[in-house]
Amino acid sequence: MPVFGDAPSESTTRRWRHVFPTALLLPIAGCAGAQSSLDPAGTEADLVATLFWAMTGGGALIWLFVVGFSVFVTKIRPSAYSDAAGVHLIVWGGCVFPVVVLGFLVWFGTAAMPDLRRASDGPRIAVSGERFWWRIAYDVEGEPGVARSLPKGGVASANELYLPLGRRSEILLGSPDVIHSFWVPAIAGKTDTIPGRVNRLVLEPTRAGTFNGICAEFCGTAHAEMGFRVIVLPEADYLARVAAEAGPAALTAHPGRDLFLAHGCGACHAVRGTEAAGTVGPDLTHLAARRTLGAGILPMDEASIARFVRDPGAVKQGATMPPFRHLPEAEIATIAAWLGRLR
Structure with a gap:
């Protein structure tokens, strides 16, 4: 058995000949x-x-x-x-x-x-970092108020940010709870979202595609699970996407909608075209059109929606949404089936 100071064996030398080049390639893979x-x-x-x-x-x-x-x-x-x-x-x-x-x-x-620091020539979008997701509103009007809160109105969405290719979009950043940090590494540097203050960031994408964004400031239990997607589209496609986001829900008559409203989900979530008008949680009007669920932690499908509805805290520690474990599985599946059709 080799001891400290012994010359390395031939097998050890051969092993390191393979390990060392691989170790050198790892940093390159992150580029x-x-x-x-x-x-x-x-x-x-x-x-x-x-x-x-x-x-x-x-x-x-x-x-x-x-x-x-x-x-x-x-x-x-x-x-x-x-x-x-x-x-x-x-x-x-x-x-x-x-x-x-x-x-x-x-x-x-x-x-x-x-x-x-050049002025923007594209849309004006408000992004609010909230534990532990991102509230998004397109085409917001007016300046932040006296309380330094984000402008009201606009087209509501969550956890996915659409941007027009080649335009300088102005992003207004704020938060109602703690400091978060908005960062899309492939497009721009990070900027904090600070309670009681509005920061501005201009994003000018030069390539179409889907890019990952993260919260880059520790904000609590689910900080590492507070991701989002940025989808860069040609300007005409961007305008069509925002117009679609502004429309009502694709399906307003469904047993799942009735259960959704009966169990009080509309007190926290909005689904345009129905009586649900809550603003505490993410807007769900076009939930199924998003690529992920829970700010990037689950794929967008009915099984994932049912899992999240059943017990949000088990999926994402720190989630403030209450669990619905007491509901029959058939009712959870029906609610998930409806939400999974809201494109």
Whole structure:
């Protein structure tokens, strides 16, 4: 049995020959995907990626210069090492060279900031971070009120944000409970949603597709399960999608609707075209048109809806919706069947 200090066996060496290249590939695998800031699909994310690579290159340049010069004067040409050489190393390698490189990086970053603050030319959308989901309202009018709350009105939705391709959409961010952080890594940097305050973020997507967003500020038990989707569409498709979101529910006559209302679900949720007009929880008018359920944690299908209705806390810890375990399974299935048809 090998002990500390023994030379590695041939089998161990062969194993590391396979493990080491694989370990090097893991960071590269994170450079692409629907939630990668290094695979930009927006103007701000593109700048962030550019700054990352510029800073990585600048840091590598400083490291190579300092280490290379140190190795040269201490190992390759030790005879050239002297007190004067040490002073030169400190002054040029440790002071002048890093200041020049870092100064360039500071200039490069600050010079790009005015462009990120350009006015929007697209829709105005309000997004409220709430434990533990995202309230969305399209085409909101007016400015935030005296209490610094988000404007009222607009087309209500939840957990999925549609954006027009190539337009600068203004996102108004707020929260009624605790601090959250709205982040779509592939499109833009993160911005906090703060109670009593409205922050603005401009999103300018440059590529159509579906991208993942997350809450990037710890906000409680289900923080890690507070995701959302951003769907970027050509402008005509975006307008059609928002118009569809503004319409009433696709199915208003169904036994599931009657059970939904009878058990008080309409006190918390709205379904336009029915008597349900609650505003505590997500708007469910077009629930089945969304890609996921529970802010990104379940697929959108009837089985998942029934599971969530039965016991939300078992699916998502911290969910404030009460469980309906006391209902007969047939009634839960009927409610889920109705909600699963609201496209």
